[in-house]
Amino acid sequence: MSIREPLVLGIETSCDETGVGVVRGTTLLSNVIASSMEEHARYGGVVPEVAARAHLEALAPTLRRALDEAGVTLDDLDAIAVTSGPGLAGALMVGVGAAKALAVSLDTPLYAVNHLVGHVGADILTDGTSGADAAIEYPTVALLVSGGHTSLLLVRDLVDDVELLGETIDDAAGEAFDKVARLLGLPYPGGPEIDRAAVGGDPTAIRFPRGLSLPKDMIKHRYDFSFSGLKTAVARWVERERDEGREIPLADVAASFREAVADVLLTKAVAACTDLGVPRLLLGGGVVANARVRELAAERCAAAGIRLRIPPLSLCTDNGAMIAALGAQLVMAGRSPSGLGFGADSTLPVTSIQA
Amino acid sequence: MLLAIDTSAGTTVAVVDRERGILAEHSTADTRSHAEVIGTLIRASLDDAGIAVTDLSGVAAGMGPGPFTGLRVGIAAARAFAVGAGKPVVPIASHDAIAFGLGLGADDPVVIATDARRRELFYSVYRGTDDAGLPVRTLGPALAKAAELELPAGHRLIEATEVSAGALGMLAETLYANGRAFAPDEPLYLRSPDVTLSAGPKRVTS
Ligand SMILES: [Zn+2]
Numbered sequence: 001m002s003i004r005e006p007l008v009l010g011i012e013t014s015c016d017e018t019g020v021g022v023v024r025g026t027t028l029l030s031n032v033i034a035s036s037m038e039e040h041a042r043y044g045g046v047v048p049e050v051a052a053r054a055h056l057e058a059l060a061p062t063l064r065r066a067l068d069e070a071g072v073t074l075d076d077l078d079a080i081a082v083t084s085g086p087g088l089a090g091a092l093m094v095g096v097g098a099a100k101a102l103a104v105s106l107d108t109p110l111y112a113v114n115h116l117v118g119h120v121g122a123d124i125l126t127d128g129t130s131g132a133d134a135a136i137e138y139p140t141v142a143l144l145v146s147g148g149h150t151s152l153l154l155v156r157d158l159v160d161d162v163e164l165l166g167e168t169i170d171d172a173a174g175e176a177f178d179k180v181a182r183l184l185g186l187p188y189p190g191g192p193e194i195d196r197a198a199v200g201g202d203p204t205a206i207r208f209p210r211g212l213s214l215p216k217d218m219i220k221h222r223y224d225f226s227f228s229g230l231k232t233a234v235a236r237w238v239e240r241e242r243d244e245g246r247e248i249p250l251a252d253v254a255a256s257f258r259e260a261v262a263d264v265l266l267t268k269a270v271a272a273c274t275d276l277g278v279p280r281l282l283l284g285g286g287v288v289a290n291a292r293v294r295e296l297a298a299e300r301c302a303a304a305g306i307r308l309r310i311p312p313l314s315l316c317t318d319n320g321a322m323i324a325a326l327g328a329q330l331v332m333a334g335r336s337p338s339g340l341g342f343g344a345d346s347t348l349p350v351t352s353i354q355a
Numbered sequence: 356m357l358l359a360i361d362t363s364a365g366t367t368v369a370v371v372d373r374e375r376g377i378l379a380e381h382s383t384a385d386t387r388s389h390a391e392v393i394g395t396l397i398r399a400s401l402d403d404a405g406i407a408v409t410d411l412s413g414v415a416a417g418m419g420p421g422p423f424t425g426l427r428v429g430i431a432a433a434r435a436f437a438v439g440a441g442k443p444v445v446p447i448a449s450h451d452a453i454a455f456g457l458g459l460g461a462d463d464p465v466v467i468a469t470d471a472r473r474r475e476l477f478y479s480v481y482r483g484t485d486d487a488g489l490p491v492r493t494l495g496p497a498l499a500k501a502a503e504l505e506l507p508a509g510h511r512l513i514e515a516t517e518v519s520a521g522a523l524g525m526l527a528e529t530l531y532a533n534g535r536a537f538a539p540d541e542p543l544y545l546r547s548p549d550v551t552l553s554a555g556p557k558r559v560t561s
Contacts, residue, residue, distance in 0.1 A: 050550065055431075074439055092423060094428070100432065101360075105438075183556040237557075307357040328453045340395045342391070
């Protein structure tokens with residue numbers, strides 16, 4: 001099946017956002033997100049069972065709203081796309097079950113796609129108005145950072161050739177923000193709280209460690225990340241200051257921690273671009289909302305002659321439009337639908353662009 | 356005519372008609388493959404019944420109780436199918452479908468129990484059927500430790516490992532024909548999410 005500008009509905013339920021989006025080719029028609037973030041706030045992190053329950057409640061209303069906002073009906077759809085992984089298994093299964101039933105009810109082709117590659121796909125969407133950004137060029141390095149993942153990809157072709165360069169070996173960067181916020185007595189989610197607390201702070205006040213950046217790490221884990229040591233280092237520093245009766249300089253701690261995260265993210269991403277001779281970097285994932293991460297990315301990329309792309313924030317966080325966008329690319333490339341037999345795969349590798 | 360889906364134990368899908376009964380039924384007892392098989396079983400049931408989606412008047416959904424992850428797949432599928440078909444969801448308590456499928460007599464008390472994992476059972480108590488042949492639930496669904504489930508006097512214990520979507524669909528048809536209420540449109544979890552609120556960050560230095 002190959003359609004020039006297919007109308008595709010995308011369903012995303014891999015973490016705590018129920019996302020449904022509609023695209024026509026590379027044009028974004030709607031992007032509706034129901035988040036269960038507030039329900040997780042009291043636990044300080046995403047609780048899989050709470051997220052899965054919220055997906056089930058949000059799914060049908062979100063679906064209807066996405067169609068309404070796009071101004072299309074279900075009969076108009078050329079295909080449905082759904083995230084089959086990676087992500088939280090119980091959460092993914094809600095979307096997979098719903099997408100399959102919807103596809104059968106409409107007799108519409110169904111594409112099971114990779115969540116991480118979907119983040120890259122978000123960047124090809126335009127709002128359809130003239131003057132939109134020039135199309136994404138390949139190959140590109142993509143840095144995807146959220147509460148659920150921290151991955152560095154080399155994308156040679158969105159529907160054909162995606163390689164995992166590295167990923168976190170312990171916590172995701174977003175998780176580190178949540179955990180450090182907690183130990184500083186700040187609420188969940190940690191990213192915006194740390195951003196706020198860091199205002200006026202000195203990012204060089206405390207030299208927190210950069211995970212997997214020692215010369216020996218740079219051989220085996222050149223493009224991998226580790227944030228659990230950083231979190232522990234912040235905890236130790238704060239405990240020592242408290243034990244010695246000193247007041248915690250919140251702004252300095254927040255700014256220094258945030259600098260450590262942003263520094264290691266961008267150092268490795270820029271190194272990948274330089275090593276591979278790929279002067280293009282794409283950012284994706286909810287942590288892109290972090291002001292310092294964006295600022296440092298702009299600085300470092302400018303210095304290294306790397307062209308930086310950051311999709312609008314509403315397309316950086318988990319959403320259904322990016323899944324629809326990747327589905328539309330698969331349709332346009334003439335790929336066969338996934339059929340009905342696939343499952344939810346919580347560890348789906350990025351090389352499996354379509355399941 | 357209804358499409359009926361239940362994933363409170365294995366995965367089962369049927370197409371039923373009030374006059375003609377169960378037209379098609381497909382199921383697997385596997386309690387780990389709900390997301391994999393749901394689409395295929397729906398497709399096969401529609402094909403076997405030889406009907407179009409537009410022939411359906413609704414989608415009966417087994418609302419549990421059952422292990423959560425699997426249970427949600429069926430409810431999500433039923434809700435999404437209903438959106439696609441433009442028809443209502445008809446929520447049914449899964450134990451009621453089991454009781455209905457037993458063909459109980461008017462004075463025929465039973466306790467239906469299904470696996471809730473962690474050495475616990477979901478159970479419901481019925482005293483028999485009413486004059487419409489519908490099971491009369493007097494207690495439950497509720498949760499009990501498997502070793503501590505007490506059988507009220509005179510009740511038979513029915514330990515069920517599967518739910519028939521055919522029975523579920525026919526129960527929905529019979530409830531509708533008799534002007535009875537369906538179950539509430541929410542999953543019967545009967546357990547809060549497993550979360551322990553920690554007292555705060557633990558010290559990392561001693
Ligand atoms: Zn994501």
